[in-house]
Amino acid sequence: xxxxxxxxxxxxxxxxxxxxxxxxxxxxxxxxxxxxxxxxxxxxxxxxxxxxxxxxxxxxxxxxxxxxxxxxxxxxxxxxxxxxxxxxxxxxxxxxxxxxxxxxxxxxxxxxxxxxxxxxxxxxxxxxxxxxxxxxxxxxxxxxxxxxxxxxxxxxxxxxxxxxxxxxxxxxxxxxxxxxxxxxxxxxxxxxxxxxxxxxxxxxxxxxxxxxxxxxxxxxxxxxxxxxxxxxxxxxxxxxxxxxxxxxxxxxxxxxxxxxxxxxxxxxxxxxxxxxxxxxxxxxxxxxxxxxxxxxxxxxxxxxxxxxxxxxxxxxxxxxxxxx
Amino acid sequence: xxxxxxxxxxxxxxxxxxxxxxxxxxxxxxxxxxxxxxxxxxxxxxxxxxxxxxxxxxxxxxxxxxxxxxxxxxxxxxxxxxxxxxxxxxxxxxxxxxxxxxxxxxxxxxxxxxxxxxxxxxxxxxxxxxxxxxxxxxxxxxxxxxxxxxxxxxxxxxxxxxxxxxxxxxxxxxxxxxxxxxxxxxxxxxxxxxxxxxxxxxxxxxxxxxxxxxxxxxxxxxxxxxxxxxxxxxxxxxxxxxxxxxxxxxxxxxxxxxxxxxxxxxxxxxxxxxxxxxxxxxxxxxxxxxxxxxxxxxxxxxxxxxxxxxxxxxxxxxxxxxxx
Numbered sequence: 001x002x003x004x005x006x007x008x009x010x011x012x013x014x015x016x017x018x019x020x021x022x023x024x025x026x027x028x029x030x031x032x033x034x035x036x037x038x039x040x041x042x043x044x045x046x047x048x049x050x051x052x053x054x055x056x057x058x059x060x061x062x063x064x065x066x067x068x069x070x071x072x073x074x075x076x077x078x079x080x081x082x083x084x085x086x087x088x089x090x091x092x093x094x095x096x097x098x099x100x101x102x103x104x105x106x107x108x109x110x111x112x113x114x115x116x117x118x119x120x121x122x123x124x125x126x127x128x129x130x131x132x133x134x135x136x137x138x139x140x141x142x143x144x145x146x147x148x149x150x151x152x153x154x155x156x157x158x159x160x161x162x163x164x165x166x167x168x169x170x171x172x173x174x175x176x177x178x179x180x181x182x183x184x185x186x187x188x189x190x191x192x193x194x195x196x197x198x199x200x201x202x203x204x205x206x207x208x209x210x211x212x213x214x215x216x217x218x219x220x221x222x223x224x225x226x227x228x229x230x231x232x233x234x235x236x237x238x239x240x241x242x243x244x245x246x247x248x249x250x251x252x253x254x255x256x257x258x259x260x261x262x263x264x265x266x267x268x269x270x271x272x273x274x275x276x277x278x279x280x281x282x283x284x285x286x287x288x289x290x291x292x293x294x295x296x297x298x299x300x301x302x303x304x305x306x307x308x309x310x311x312x313x314x315x316x317x318x319x320x321x322x323x324x
Numbered sequence: 325x326x327x328x329x330x331x332x333x334x335x336x337x338x339x340x341x342x343x344x345x346x347x348x349x350x351x352x353x354x355x356x357x358x359x360x361x362x363x364x365x366x367x368x369x370x371x372x373x374x375x376x377x378x379x380x381x382x383x384x385x386x387x388x389x390x391x392x393x394x395x396x397x398x399x400x401x402x403x404x405x406x407x408x409x410x411x412x413x414x415x416x417x418x419x420x421x422x423x424x425x426x427x428x429x430x431x432x433x434x435x436x437x438x439x440x441x442x443x444x445x446x447x448x449x450x451x452x453x454x455x456x457x458x459x460x461x462x463x464x465x466x467x468x469x470x471x472x473x474x475x476x477x478x479x480x481x482x483x484x485x486x487x488x489x490x491x492x493x494x495x496x497x498x499x500x501x502x503x504x505x506x507x508x509x510x511x512x513x514x515x516x517x518x519x520x521x522x523x524x525x526x527x528x529x530x531x532x533x534x535x536x537x538x539x540x541x542x543x544x545x546x547x548x549x550x551x552x553x554x555x556x557x558x559x560x561x562x563x564x565x566x567x568x569x570x571x572x573x574x575x576x577x578x579x580x581x582x583x584x585x586x587x588x589x590x591x592x593x594x595x596x597x598x599x600x601x602x603x604x605x606x607x608x609x610x611x612x613x614x615x616x617x618x619x620x621x622x623x624x625x626x627x628x629x630x631x632x633x634x635x636x637x638x639x640x641x642x643x644x645x646x647x648x
Contacts, residue, residue, distance in 0.1 A: 007510065184578065185509060185543055186331065186550055212539075214574055215609075219509055219543030226510055237611075249611065250538055253618035254508065262618075266638040269611065274635050285539075285609075287561075287573065287593065294577035294586075311598050314590040 001193045004228055010257040013205065013230040015050040018248060021071050022053040022095050023240035027283050028276075030055055030069030036272050037071075037082050040236065045090045046264035047252060051117055051231075053093040054079055059102045073106075079114055091116035095147075096137075098122040098129045103136055110141030117143040119175070124154045127162050131169050138170035145173035145207060145231070151191065152182045152296050163195060167202035173231050174199055174206050178220060181213025181243055181289065182296040188220040189227050196228035207231030210246050212238055213293025213302075215285050217246040222254055236265065237273045242299035242306075243289035282306065291317045325517045328552055334581040337529065337554040339374040342572060345395050346377040346419050347564035351607050352600075354379055354393030360596050361395075361406050364560065369414045370588035371576060375441055375555075377417040378403055383426045397430075403438055415440035419471075420461075422446040422453045427460055434465030441467040443499070448478045451486050455493050462494035469497035469531060469555070475515065476506045476620050487519060491526035497555050498523055498530050500548060505537025505567055505613065506620035512544040513551050520552035531555030534570050536562055537617025537626075539609050541570040546578055560589065561597045566623035566630075567613035606630065615641045 005011040020040055021032060037054075044052045055071030063072060070078040074094045086092055092115045096103060107118065118137040122130035130146055137144045146166055151159055166174050176195050178188070188208075195206045208224035208231070210217040221232055234251045238244035249269060252262035288302035291313070297320060305316055329335040344364055345356060361378075368376045379395030387396060394402040398418045410416055416439050420427060431442065442461040446454035454470055461468045470490055475483055490498050500519050502512070512532075519530045532548035532555070534541040545556055558575045562568035573593060576586035612626035615637070621644060629640055 003510075007508070184331070185547055186327075214542065214577070215536075215539045215571075216543055218538065219540055223509055247539075247614075249614060253538070253614065263638050263641065266611070266615075266641055270635050270637045287590070290571075290573060290577065291590075311594050313594045314587050317587065317590055 001189060001227055003226055005226070008256070010255065011230070012257075014225065014255065014257065015231045016048070016248075016251060016255070016260065017051040017053060017093065017207070017231055017233045018044050018049045018235065019053045019209070019233050019245065020235040020239050020248070022055050023235055023245055024283070025055055025069065025071050026241040027239065028069070028281055029067065030071040032069060032071060034082065036276075039268060039272055041082055041090070043264045043268035045088045047248075047261050048257070048259040049090060049248075051091045051093045053095060053119065054082075055094060057094050057096045057101050057103070057106050057118075059100055059106075061102065062100055074115075076108065076113055083114060086114045093117040093119055095119045095121055096133060098126045098133060101133070103133050107137060107140060115142065117145060119145045119147055121147045121149055123149055124151065124158050124162050127165055131165060134169055134171045143173075144171050145175055146171045147175040147177050147209060149177050150179040151176070152178060152180055159194065163198040167198045167204060171204065174204055175209055175231070176206060176224060176229065177209045178211055180296055180298060181211030181217065181293040183216070183220060185216065185219055185223045188223050192224045192227045192229055199228075205230040207233065209233040211240070211293075212243040212245060212285055213289040213299065217244070218250040221246040221251065237269050237284075239273065239276075239283055242283065242303050243285050243293070244283045287311075287313045288316055291320055295320050325513060325551055327550055329550070332580070334579065335554070336581075338549065338579065338581065339555045340372070340572075340575060340579070340584065341375040341377060341417065341531070341555055341557045342368050342373045342559065343377045343533070343557050343569065344559040344563050344572070346379050347559055347569055348607070349379055349393065349395050350565035351563065352393070352605055353391065354395040356393060356395060358406065360600075363592060363596055365406055365414070367588045367592035369412045371572075371585050372581070372583040373414060373572075375415045375417045377419060377443065378406075379418060381418050381420045381425050381427070381430050381442075383424055383430075385426065386424055398439075400432065400437055400439075407438060410438045417441040417443055419443045419445050420457060422450045422457060425457070427457050431461060431464060431466075439466065441469060443469045443471055445471045445473055447473055448475065448482050448486050451489055455489060458493050458495045467497075468495050469499055470495045471499040471501050471533060473501050474503040475500070476502060476504055483518065487522040491522045491528060495528065498528055499533055499555070500530060500553065501533045502535055502544060504620055504622060505535030505541065505617040507540070507544060509540065509543055509547045512547050516548045516551045516553055523552075529554045531557065533557040535564070535617075536567040536569060536609055537613040537623065541568070542574040545570040545575065561593050561608075563597065563600075563607055566607065566627050567609050567617070568607045611635075611637045612640055615644055619644050
């Protein structure tokens, strides 16, 4: 496997993607105060972050508008309420879940939108629907990425086929996603190599989105980066579902490009993240997440255990054996 | 660099070392209740752990006996109070700091002791004194390891010389130690390769002791293992100075040898570690530790910030620039 870059210089292909509102919104049903989102937007600009993901483009037929904050839906006027015309170098991203987005209704032409990148999230068995959305968004003028979720439970031959389909599509970035936080660094390197080989063949770039069940989100992100990934997802203090994500403050400490600055991130964390935590919003590493990560299963039972403050860790672990 | 082993099989050379009392004792001045130590000893036996480090062999001339719990000194009768004659497969280890141990007085012949392994901890400029202790302990009949601390701030040529000296000594195991939690996985791989090359030349084994400042303790431990390290240090829930260590529960989830069992570890954590935490004993990842880790400095200022619950992270980070 070929290593890219080194510990002294930096690679200009690297892009940092802040997913705090999108993955963090899974913790609080997207009920963020505008002040939080505005300060995050400003912190990202100052920190040199390349993309800020504002949330999902969720179907209003499938999800009740009043049960979620604005960022579950990311209406154009809501994003513009924060960013205006986004007169900055920070690009705006949203996520669109296959089967949960009315893309032909809710995704307007890029010429009318402040959004730059649409990230299509899909399970591997939904690839045809994902490709349809990717081509639609591409034709509407957007940058696109495809995030294939839960690959730690997928067959390798299926991953190979999905990557070939994406290689031949209009997608710009193919994301390696460790949905269950179950992959070890050496597995991340193998998968990165697999993704990168297809990406190089077809002129695409790859990205990495990691979860922190085994406290490996940062390690896996920088390992994937070292072996090729250009798009690196992080969130402020790792805010995200369950064990959360790769922490932006860690990424900023690691990256060598002088455009990246850790101080605006630390200032945002000390002001806005500590406030959220003081208010009782909970995410981050805990033993039940380690258990689901080790066993490579969805974290939903760990989220429930964490909410109930269930500390019968051994019984919880044993209970997972029958749920696989 | 050569990878050893794979993700399916296991390597019989691997030894797991529980350092909970020794590194964890730095959090509570070694004031553990006997019940805690006894249950830890029993959990380690059930979990298949290979060595349990009970604490330090500290000089009673340098440290006042009444200011510390028993495990700062590890008198023979105190260890025997817990383990009797240690009729088990779990070996007993203690740490002896160069310059802080009256080894000729306090280290008795192995034939009279229940201790198996003496771990000599040294800074790189103290190598001659470390070698003197190693040869003394070896002649007394003990297994020995040498833990060269703070190598992230040492010159590479000095590390090379120290490794050569150790190669020619009677030491059994040479430890790679990331004292400041500042090393990234790719650096750990490089250093592992360096240590392993000397170890192979002289018939030694190598070990890894990692700290969790950047949430890389587990990742660095398994990376070092993948590229050669046989002795893997862990502590229950990572209990250890500052950001703590590699978590035993993570190691047990990763290792493939069926003799290793996670359930006794989880039971110990849910009973004894949650109790310690509920009593207000604090360790583990926090932003100030990330800051000292990124800047590769001693965590003492971060420990102070954490104790004062200082959450002015950005100012703390900026303040570290002048302390280097």
